[in-house]
Amino acid sequence: MFKRIRTVLYGTAVLFLVYQCSIEESRALRYAGDNRVELEKVINHYRDEGDTQKLEAAKFLIKNMPMHCSLTGDLESYYDAAEGVLNSGKKGTVLLDSLQYTARSFGGRIHLEEDVKAITAEYLIDNIDLAFSAWRDGPWARFLSFENFCEYMLPYTLAQGQPIMDWRREYKPFAYGNIDKMLMCYDYDWDPREPLSQVNNSLKKMIDAQEWINSPHGFTLYRPEQFVRLPGATCEEYCQIGAMIMLSKGFPVTIDYTPQWADRPLGHSWCTMFTIRGKNTMFNPFETNPFQPVLPYAKFPKVLRRTYSANREYVKLVSSQKLEHFLPDPFFEDVTEEYYKTYDYSIKLMPGAKASKCLYLGLFNCKEWKPSWYGIRRGRKALFKNMGTNFTGIVLARKNGEFIPVSYPFVVDINGNVSYIHADTEDVVDFIISRKTPMYQHVYRKEKTLHGGAIEASDTPDFKDGETVARLPKWGLISGSVTFKQTRPYRYWRFVAGEGNISDMAELFFFDADGERLRPKVVNPTGGFKMLVDSDALTFFSSNGIEYNGSLDMEEPVTLEHISFIRRGDGNDVFPEDDYELYYWDDHQMVLFDTYTPRDVSFTVSGIPADRLYYVKCTTRGVQQRIFEYDRSTCSFIWH
DSSP: OHHHHHHTTTTOHHHHHHHHHTSSHHHHHHHTGGGHHHHHHHHHHHHHHTOHHHHHHHHHHHHTOTTOEEEEESHHHHHHHHHHHHTTTOOHHHHHHHHHHHHHHHGGGEEEEEGGGTOOHHHHHHHHHHHHIIIIISSSSTTSOHHHIIIIISOSOSSTTOOOOOHHHHHTTTTOTTGGGGGGSGGGTTOOHHHHHHHHHHHHHHSSSOOBOOSOOSSOOOSHHHHTTSSOBOHHHHHHHHHHHHHHTTOOEEEEEESSOSSSSSOEEEEEEOOTTSOOEEEBTTTBOTTSOSSTTOOOSOOEEEOSSOOHHHHHHHHTTSSOOOSSOSOEEEOGGGTSOOEEEEEEOOTTOOOOSEEEEEEEOSSSEEEEEEEEEETTEEEEEEEOSSEEEEEEEEETTEEEEOSOOEEEOTTSOEEEOOOOSOOEEEEEEOBSSOOOHHHHTTGGGSSOOEEEEESSTTOTTOEEEEEOOSOOSSOEEEEOOOSSOEEEEEEEOOTTOOEEEEEEEEEETTSOEEOOEEESOOTTGGGGGSSOTTOOEEEOSSSOOOEEEEEEEEOEEEEEEEESSOSOBOOTTOOEEEEEEOSSSEEEEEEEOOSSSOEEEEEEESSSOEEEEESSSOOOOOOEEEETTTTEEEEO
């Protein structure tokens, strides 16, 4: 239902043509149909008032209104029903599933409506007056040009599907704090950074932690006191609600996004604050303040800023059917140069590849090459303008309803140099796989609790006569194995942290002298000890090396050859007895090379074509897998 609501208006060439024809106020008025009288009231109101800026602002909103649409219908009843779910005591995904079920029950009672055919003069006039008051009379945005004010502070809506609501008044007291008192400080005059940060600090305290989710969970809760009680939301929702809260207080804020990360699944949205010095700064509402970069190490070759007016070039190409409509909507401005030194790239097409005039930059989204930007064919090359650096991509063409590759995969380095991944030899290579994604920073940040640790063995479950039989490596971010020789067989085993340390461990795997895996029973577990052998790499036991937390019973004394381990992490380490598929890129598609069911925390690949792009897919669990190269000179993976 929600996918249909998002695409019902934007997926048709008809409405793109409507917008292309609505660059003039008169054409937008004609398209408004019966609602034309309401829009004319707005224009006449400001013409009679004699405020030329407000008149121009009203015309700006009206002539750019086609293609904007809002949710309408029985929304208040839905919010009331959502309140019951929020008060039910349900937590996490159970609560989100209940909200999704509640939303389904509203069916046709909530629907999209084109703004130009439904908005009232009273609402539009009130919105314009409130926006001008924040700009002209407020202390935080007076430095904005009239053009930027119209594009970013004036609009009554920040995203498609936002209801027509009195959010400027309703949101203003929410998390307001004492920002008025900050006007007494000379340094804060005209500078919104500190008061905005004060509001954002209040928002941080209202939620446990920002949790980005991408599963359906009902309609967006536009009552902010409800929204902050959710266990998670999409990044777009955090940004939209956060930006509305900031704009209601007169802070000059907008939303930026990347359609697709270059090295992660999906895309991402964040907020941007305009500053008096002309250098805009990003922040994550509910999490980070301005001048604290959002995911500073992640790679994005293209950054777009949400606007009220549509991108004229994009609309023209889509309406003429030269370009497939692949972005969320046409309301954006390219602002990549605010984040990177940008370059234009001419990417060579494969010999014999047939391509239309418009082509697409494909980025790997952990499943496939996803169109993420567009370019123009120039002879046997594809030209992509104003792009960032440090990413891996491929050129795609649209054919028979599908996106197909028409170039070799290419790599752009940090200085904008382009190289291609293309093997024209029959060489083969062997390598060992222990992970299917690189190690991202959210895992590395746990490093202080991931080091060292020891394996103890005993004849009794209380370990009064136990001995340390093995010590794990001090560097503990990755999975591995430890081999040792016992003085004698033992029945009971456990994992403990090193002296004076805390060590988090997700899974332990025990192998006897014949290489057979043993499966111990858990005895008297406390503090999550049983998670050491629960076959779930996303759960973990945290040992402080002091308390007794339980033991692992082999049911008889055994002699082990080695113990393998997976530390607390992201669940992307190779897991014994899961099923894996290994693919390589053959210049046209990903080809399945072989399947594997490893007995341990890694497996060996033999005889695969060399110098290609590869990726490993686990068919048992998990959805993340990244493409990589194998460097034969260093015996290491190069992740993309």
